Amino acid sequence: MITLTHYLVVSALLFCIGLIGIMTRRNILMILLCIEIMFNAANLAFIAYARAWSNLDGQIVAFFIITVAAAEVTVGLAIAILLARQLKTLNADEVSLLKW
Amino acid sequence: MVDVSFAPALGWTVLLAPLGAALLILLVAIHRRAIAGSLAIAGLVIAFLCTLQLFLQAQTGMLPLPFESSITWISLPGFTIPFGILLDQFSLLMALLVTGVGSLIFIYSTAYMSEDHAFSRYFGMLSLFAFSMLTIVLANNWIQLFMGWELVGFSSYMLIGHWYAKPAAADAGKKAFMVNRVADFGFMLGILALWAVSSPIPSQRTFHFLTLQERIPSFASAGLIPMALMPIIGLLIFCGPIGKSAQFPLHVWLPDAMEGPTPVSALIHAATMVAAGVYLLCRTFWLFEGLPSVMTIIMWVGGATAFLAACLALVENDLKRILAYSTLSQLGYMVMALGLGGQVAGMYHLTTHAFFKALLFLGAGSVIHGTHEQDIRKLGGLWRSMPWTSVTFLIGSLALCGVWPLSGFFSKDEILALAHEHHAGLYWLATLTAGMTAFYTARAWFVAFTGKAHGHHGHESPPVMLIPLFILAALSIGGGFLHIPTFLGHDGVFHLGVALASSGIVLAGLFLAWLIYQKKAVSSQQLVHALAFPYSFLQRRYYVDELYNWYVASVQQKVIAGCCAWAEQHIIIGTMVNGTAWLTRSTGQLLRRLQTGKVQTYVLVFLIGILWLLSTSVFH
Amino acid sequence: MTEAVFFYLFATLMLSAAVLVVRHRQPMYSVLSLLVVMFCLACLFIMLNAYFVAALQILLYAGAVLVLFLFVIMLLNLAPEALARMRLFTLRTAGTLAAASLCVLLFRIIETPGGEPPLSLVRAPNGSVESIGAELFSRYLLPFELTSFLILAAIIGAVTLAKQEKR
DSSP states (O other): OOOOHHHHHHHHHHHHHHHOOOOOOOOOHHHHHHHHHHHHHHHHHHHHHHHHOOOOOHHHHHHHHHHHHHHHHHHHHHHHHHHHHHHHBEEEEETOOOGG | OOTTTTTHHHHHHHHHHHHHHHHHHHOOSSOHHHHHHHHHHHHHHHHHHHHHHHHHHHHSSSOOOSSEEEEEEEETTEEEEEEEEEOOHHHHHHHHHHHHHHHHHHHHHHHTTTTOOOOOHHHHHHHHHHHHHHHHHHHHBHHHHHHHHHHHHHHHHHHHHTTTTSSHHHHHHHHHHHHHHHHHHHHHHHHHHHOOOOOSSSSGOOBBHHHHHHHHHHHHHTOSSSSHHHHHHHHHHHHHHHEEEOOSSSSSSHHHHGGGOHHOOOOOOOOOOOOOOOHHHHHHHHHTTOOHHHHHHHHHHHHHHHHHHHHHHHOOOHHHHHEEEEHHHHHHHHHHHTTTTTTHHHHHHHHHHHHHHHHHHHHHHHHHHHSOOOOOGGGHHHHHOOOOHHHHHHHHHHHHHTOOTTTHHHHHHHHHHHHHEEEEEEEHHHHHHHHHHHHHHHHHHHHHHOOOOOOOOOOOOOOHHHHHHHHHHHHHHGGGGHHHHHHHHHOOOHHHHHHHHHHHHHHHHHHHIIIIIIIIIIHHHHHHHHTTHHHHHHHHHHGHHHHHHHHHIIIIIIHHHHHHHHHHIIIIIIIIIHHHHHHHHHHHHHHHHHHHOOHHHHHHHHHHHHHHHHOOOOOO | HHHHHHHHHHHHHHHHHHHHHHHOOOOOHHHHHHHHHHHHHHHHHHHHHHHHHHHIIIIIIIIHHHHHHHHHHHHOOOOOOOOOOOOSSSSHHHHHHHHHHHHHHHHHOOOOTTTBBBBBGGGGOOHHHHHHHHHHHHHTHHHHHHHHHHHHHHHHHHHHHHOOOOO
C-alpha cells in the first residue's frame, strides 16, 4: 500500500522539477515561482514524516515554512519590481552585475 | 740530528708555502709588484729548502720511505676522502724538481716580466701553479691528485692567456684547457672505476694510493675483478697523461701554448706540468705492470709522439715552437719508456729533461728579451752580442741531443737500451728520432746564433736572468753523475752498443745540420723545394687541427650541440617553462568562465557541491 | 485501496502541473499551473492528516502568495518568455543534468531496505487546529513569536523597497 516512501518519492520529484525550473527559466519572476515549488516539496516531506512518526513536529515546521515563504515572496517580488524599474529587464542572463 | 717527527711539518710546509704565497699575493699584493715577486719566490724557496731537508733525511736513512702524513678531509658515512702527503723516492725527486727549477724560473721571471702590467697576477698564478703541481706530486689519494690535476690545468690556462688581450693567447689558453678536459673525462672515469673495484663492500672502497696498490693486484689475480675490466681501467687512466703530457692525438695544445710568457713555457710546458702525466704513470705503475696490452699501447703512443713531433720540429721557424715540439718528442720518449716497463728510466729522463729544457726555454726567453724576435730566420749572429746566452743554449742543445757526457746522454740511452731489449722496431724508431732531434736542434742553434746578424742586434740579459741559466747549465752537464737512477731504484744501465749507435746517429744529425746551415754546402731552399709535399704536410701539422676543427664544427656543433639546443629550445623552454606558463594561463582562463555573474551559475555550482557531499555520505 | 487511488491521482496531477509550471512560456499560465499544484498538495496534506496545514496552504500559499505573484505579473506586463536554447554545453543543460542526478541520489537516500510499513497501519497524529495550537503555544512558542518579527521585517522591507523616489 502507500507507504512513507511513496510520498518521499513524490516530494523528491517535485523538488527536482523545481530545481530544473530554476536552472532553465530566464525570467527572474519565474525563477521565484520555481523556488516556491521547492518549498512545497519540502513541506510535503515534512508532513509525510509527521504522519509516519505519529508526530506533530513536522506539521509545525510546515506551518513555519509557509509563513516564511510568504514573507520571502513579499520581499523578493519587491526586489524584482525594483530590478525591473532599474535595469528595464527581467532577463536572468542580463542581470549579471555580480560579475563585477 | 733532526728528529723524524719534523718530517710531517716539513712535508706540509712544502705543500702549503706556495699556496700561502698565492693567497697573500691575491689578497694583499695585487698592486704592489715588488712584494708580489718576493712573496712568490719566498714561498717556493721555502718549499725547496724543506724538500731538500726531507731529501737529505731520506738519504741518511732517518726518514723511512714511503712516508705518509694525512688528515681526513671529507668524511661521509661510508666514504672518506683524505688529504695528505706521500713521500717516496719518486715524489721527493719530483718535488725537488718542481721547487728547485721553479725557484730558478721565478727569479728569472722577475727580470723578464719587469715591464709587464700584470706582474702580480702573473706571480700569483705561478704560485698557485706551484701549489697545484705539488698537490699532484705529494698526493696520497686519487681525489687529491685529480684536484691538483685540474688546478694545474687552470693555472696553465691563466698563464698561457696571461696577455689575454691578444686573441691568439686567449684562444691558446682555451684550447689547452679544453683539450685537457677531454682527456680528463676519461681519466675521471678511470679513477671512479678504480674506486669501484677497490672493494666489493661499498663502505670499504677507497681512493688511497697505497691501499689500492696492495689490493688491486691481489684482487685481480684472485679473480675478484672481471678480467676484461682491468685493461679498460688502465686505458682510461692513461687518458690523463695523453692530455696532460700532450701525447698524440691530444698534442695540439702544446705548440699553441707558446703564446704565454717564456718562463711559463719553461716551467709548465717543459719541466713540470707536462711531466705530470709521466709522473702519474710512474705512480700507478703497479696498475699497468700486469696489463701487457695496455703497456703496448702506451709505448707505441709514446714512440709515435716522439717521432711525429720530431718531424714537425724540422719545419718550424719559431724558436719557441721548435722547443715545444722537442718537448713533445721527449715526452714521447718518457711515455715510451714507461710503456716498456722502465719506471726508473722514464723518471730519470724526466729529471734531466727538466734541466736542459728549462735551460733552453730560459735561453730562448733571454733571446726574446734581448731582440724581441722569435723567428730564427730573422735572428743570427747572436753569439757575438749575447755570448752567455749562446753558450748556455749550446750546452742545453747538446744535452737535448744526448751527447756524452751531458746528462741527456745517460737518460736517453737508458730508454734506448730498454727499447732495444724489448722491441726492435720501436728501438729503430727512437734512434731515428734521436738523430732528427740532433738535426733540428743544431739547425736552430746554427741559424739563430751563428752567421751574420739579420738586423736584430740583441743585448745580453741582466744577471738576474743569467744566473738561473748558469745553474741549469751546470745541472745539465753534471746531471748524469748525480746517481739519480740509484736513488730511484736501480743503478744506471749502460749498454755499449746502444750508446755507440745513438752517439753515431746524433753526430750524423749534427754534421748534416752543420753542412746545410753553417757551411751552406747544400741550400736549404733547394731541399725545401725538392721535398715540397712532405714539407707542406708537416707545415700543416698533419692537418690534425683541421681535423679537430672540422669535427667540432660539423659533427659536434651541428649534431650534438644542435640536438641539445633543440632539446633546450623545445623541451625545456618550450614545454617546461612556456608550457607551465601556458598551463597556468589556460587554467585561469578556464576558471574565469565560472564567474559569469549570473545567479543561475552559482546555483549550479551550489548544486554540484550538494551532490558531491550527498554522494560521499551515501556511497561510503 | 481508495487511499492508493487518490494518492496516485493527486500525485500525478501535481507533478504534471509542476512540469507545466516549468515549461510554460506565458507567465500567467505558469502561475495558474502552480495554483493547481498547491491544490493537489493540499489534498495530499488532508490524506496525511494535516488538516490545519492544508487549510493554511490554501489560504496563505494559494490565496495570498500566488495572488501577489499574479498582481506583480500583471503589473509588469511580462511578455511571453522565449524558451532558453538548450545547447549541449550550456549552463542550462548542466543544470538539468545536475538536478536529474540529484533526483537519483535522493531516491537512493530515501529507499530503505525492507521497506516501510504502509501508512494506514501507523497511528495517525491529530492534525486538528486544537492540537496544532496546543503545540504551537507550548513547545514552539519562541519560534512562533519570532515569526512575527520576521513578518514585520518583511513588511518594512517590502514597503521600503517599493517606495517611489521622492522628487
